[in-house]
Amino acid sequence: MSPKSSPNTSSAAPAADRVRSWLQGRDLAVFQSVAGRHWPGADPLLPQLSRSANHGLLWFGTAIGIAALGSSARSRRAALRGVASLAVASVAINTVGKGAVRRQRPILDHVPVMRQLKRQPVTTSFPSGHAASAAAFATGVALESKGWGAVVAPVAAAVAASRVYTGVHYPSDVLAGAALGIGAAFALRGVVPTRGQLPAPGRPPGEAPALPGGKGLVVVVNEASGTATATASLVRQALPLAEVVECAPADLSTAMEKAAGRGQALGVCGGDGTVNLAASVAATHGMPLAVFPGGTLNHFAYDLGIETVQEAAAALTAGDAIQVDLGRFRPGPKGPDGADGYFLNAFSLGAYPELVRKREHWSPRIGGWPAGVLAALHVLRGQRPLEAELQGRRRPLWLVFVGNGLFQRVGPAPGRRHNLADGLLDVRVVHGGRGPALRLLAAAVAGPLTRSPAHAAVRRRRVRIAGLAPGTPYAYDGEVAHSGTELLIDKLPEALTVYCPMHV
The missing domain is CATH 3.40.50.10330 (Probable inorganic polyphosphate/atp-NAD kinase; domain 1)
Structure with missing residues (x-):
């Protein structure tokens, strides 16, 4: 034994024990202070709030309310991210957190009977799963929508406080759980970025008067x-x-x-x-x-x-x-002698116009991915591949999608364009042939704007489609019209000036 290291080693353990003892003493003192203090109006409210958060039921109900009451896609994203963050936090707590520190629950002698929960938890005390879920949900919501986050945060704080108030957790259990919940929400954001983290769309500046x-x-x-x-x-x-x-x-x-x-x-x-x-x-x-x-x-x-x-x-x-x-197709919907047709989002042919109509009818109620599958099944019952000449080659085609700019995926559904002025058409095709049902279903599952083995995906400045049967339906930005025998699709680069907030 070294005479120099022995005193340092022997003094470290008592110092750590003193720090641990002091922290435990403070934890117990705060717990007893909360237990012995009367909070007007809290006795009937906080225990009920604590019970309502069992198994995340309070937060699932809140998510449904946010999605239903919110008038924008941001509200729906906030609800979804809140639930997803809660799920990540719950997995972390139940698989790692509860087993890491096997701490006994507080003794209830100092807690009035009317505050105590009828069913006491049987798991270890550290960390608080309720606090973790509340913090994860509130943080996830706030990362997508600050407004809804401000609404949810006080409720989450009340749920966390209720766990000490009802005597089932020490304050340090709640603080540790809340920290884990916040960390889970940010960890999820690292894997699935929020809308605000995505690259800003291409933004050639335009001149417009301030109004x-x-x-x-x-x-x-x-x-x-x-x-x-x-x-x-x-x-x-x-x-x-x-x-x-x-x-x-x-x-x-x-x-x-x-x-x-x-x-x-x-x-x-x-x-x-x-x-x-x-x-x-x-x-x-x-x-x-x-x-x-x-x-x-x-x-x-x-x-x-x-x-x-x-x-x-x-x-x-x-x-x-x-x-x-601005995407353009010729002849336009008014016929060979009418004006050109334009599209801001997409132009499509084949089974896709009907698939889009059905998918967008169902997607607000059941979500984009399930709606795409159901729409594909519906189309398969009555549709046949389109016969057309695409870029000089005649072939059977199930779907022809021409996007005004390159579409990316955001989460499980096809979504955003990062550049609204790239000068290119995003052309996606599902060919006819053997196994048409599998091909169309694969396109619906993968998302019609996403590459899959059933797709041909290219970038073009111009697309020519000939040999069409007169009256073939096509869709542009959700509108449906009927073609002649030929269509020419191209773009007018930076042809439209649009007011747009520069901070997005």
Whole structure:
């Protein structure tokens, strides 16, 4: 034994014991202080709140409420991330946390009987699973939506406090559980990024006038589209100087042409089909477009990073705008002698128009992935492959998808475009041939905007489709029309100026 190391070694253990003893003493003192203190109104509330959080039931119900009451995709993402964060925290607590420190539960002598839970937990005390779940759910929600996070956080804090108040945990158990829950939410974010972490879309700057209060803006609202009527009320509140015109679908084209003639900028509130029409008018008149999400899905608005009226209003007030590509197909929906057709999101042929219609009808209720599978099964019962000449070669085709820019995946469903001005068409094809059911189902499961063995995926600046049977249906931005014998699809680079918040 070294005479120099022996005193240091022997003094370290008592020092650690003293620190541990002091921490345990403080932990017990705080626990007894909470147990002995009367909190007005807490006796009937906190025990019930603690019980409601058993097995995560409180948080699952809260997630359903957020998704149902929230009017944007951000709310639904917040609910989903909150539940996913809770699941990660629960796995960590039950597989590692509870077995790491086998601490006895507090003695209930100091806790009034009316506060005590009827069914006492049988697991070890450290760390608190309820606190971990509450913190994980609240943090996950806040990472996607600060507004909903502010609503959920006090409830999560109350659940964590209730575990000490009812005598089933020491304060350090709760603090450790909350730390693990927060860590689980951030760990999940490291694997599945939040929308705000994704790369910003391509943003060539555009010139547009600043319109404080909406002065000089005429907003045309499709009163039959999604939540457009409710959104129009929010537009009036956020932009009191703007002119808001609500009209039926049949009157949209006329209303937009008139609006383009008397305003400095054209605003639109509706779904992707309504926005498509407004984009065509705005591009033709060389004026900027303001998009307010008021449809069911709002793909273009969300790819811009606009999910609320307030975000669009902020861009208008500051005069922040970008330029985006405009997809074009010829001849347009009015026939060989009519105007060109345009698309902001996608153009499609074959079984895809019907598949899209069915999938988007079911997806708000059951989710995008299950809806895609059900839509594919429905289409298979009555559809046959399309016979057409694609890029000079005749072949049977189940699906032809042409995206205005490269589509990426966000989570389990096809989603965002990171660059709205890349000058390219994203062409995805599902060929006909043997096993058509498997091919179409594979496309639906993988997502029609995602590569799979059943797909051919290329980037093009122009696509030519010939040899079509007259009257073949096609879809563009959710609208359906019928073709002649040939279609030419290309792009107009940076042809449209759109108000867009620059911080997104």
